[in-house]
Amino acid sequence: MTALVRRNGTLITALALVALYAWAIAGLELQGVNLAERWHQAAAIFRIMVTEPEWTYLWKCGSYGCVSELGQKILETLQMALVGTTIGAVLAVPFGFLAARNVAGARGSRVGKFILNAIRAFPEVVLALMLLKAVGLGPFAGVLTMGIHSIGMLGKLYAEVVEGIDRDVLEAMAACGASRSQAVAFGILPQVLPEFASFAIYRFEINVRAAAILGMVGAGGIGTPLIFAVNNRDWGRIGVILLGIIAVVAVVDAVSSYLRRKLV
């Protein structure tokens, strides 16, 4: 039987894939959908987004002075990401050490990593929906969501860094009479901090995108005006908001990868 399977492995895989696709495509409720018509409708909408962007949302001057609503919301998005990332990056440190094999032992590490994986598996937006019920609408819920969710990924990465600690340094320090706290401060932290910081900056990149999304369920930031504009079919404004998101994410990505290159 196993020989048969091995000989016909490719064929069996191919058949399984065909069956999978048949199942997937046949079950999609696309039969009633007139694709050409939908496409025409969408193309008209995209044309409005590109040709008639609502520039006043980006920059508007009146008797009260000049305001940039987009700028304010983008700033709030960045601030949410900053605070959320920081909370996550700090809380992830104890998790990282407790999930590291050389600190917590094999069993402790497995428990720690299971907890971190569970946090990671929980979809961020769903977590936000629950926190919104607890602390109310606004950016605070978004910050908490990102703070908690970041622990999952950062804790796991931190644990891997801690597992890679060079023990010789610690032995050398113990040999010249360093205390435990000195060993941590001068033997462990210098080894792990640059990488911790690098991962935290990377997570900031992810959280800027997350912050843009969280607003769509009411957790503050640029997502809130975006989802209002979608519901009001305000395509010109959507165009400007998308432009803002693309610009800010691109800049954050570039700055972040520059900083990370300098760090590690």
Place this chain on the structure above:
Amino acid sequence: MSRLSPQAPDRGLFAGIPGAPTPWTRVRNLAIGVLLVALYLWSARATDFSLGRLARGVPEMGNLLIRMLPFERVDLPGGGVAWRWSNELLRQQIAFLPSVWGPLMETLRIAIVSATLGSLLAVPVALLASRNLVRYPWLYWLARGFMNLLRTIPDLVLAAVLAGAFGVGVLPGILAVTIFSFTVVAKLLSESIEAIDPGPLEAMRAVGANRLQAIAFGVVPQVLPQYIAYVLYVFEIDVRASTVLGLVGAGGIGFTLQTSLRLLNYRAAFMIILVILAVVVLIDTISNRLRERLL
């Protein structure tokens, strides 16, 4: 005094790096530190961060949790409220599960179709975005720029905008996740292609193979296992992404979740969240196993 003691050489966090730290770098680091703290305080204020709200939120969270679990509310004669475990409510929760099946399968279908379409579309663009294959720099930069531009748009933002443009349903969901998968696979694949061993490619050219032949026999065999691993990986993230598409009207189990939350049916919402978690963990495990066998 401790600065001069041998136990604590004052090279701080930058031990071993030549040229650290001088009085100037110390002033600079202090300035950066002060600036960062100011930035945090400013951001914390702007995001309404408050420990008081957090403290008030914790009992609210507990309240929400208990309403997600099969506990019956009992009004005490004194005006208080107690919660009592109810087997009847538990039965109702379990009876709710079959109705999640349809939306769940829709979610998986969206993930399968989108991961496949996105991965296929990624191939030509990844080839064009590989420095070692493309002769014209403008073409390389064009492909790279297109990839990076699409990559900046967060997946759910894309889904919301497409749901507005194409109308609510699975169609915008499939399109959004396809584009998302495309950006992930195209980036990873182009990096793999740029890292291939140039030997076979040069050998193919030397014996007079044309471009397509050179790619088919000099590039494809080298990156195929990695490509399949990327497809599995992107399918894994697509399942996560597809579970929440429904929140913005783009199909799948997220819509069922949103409906039950709107109706304040927290026990149903809890079951949906459990199902989502179970599926995400299951798909992650399967995909990880397959990828380990591949590479």
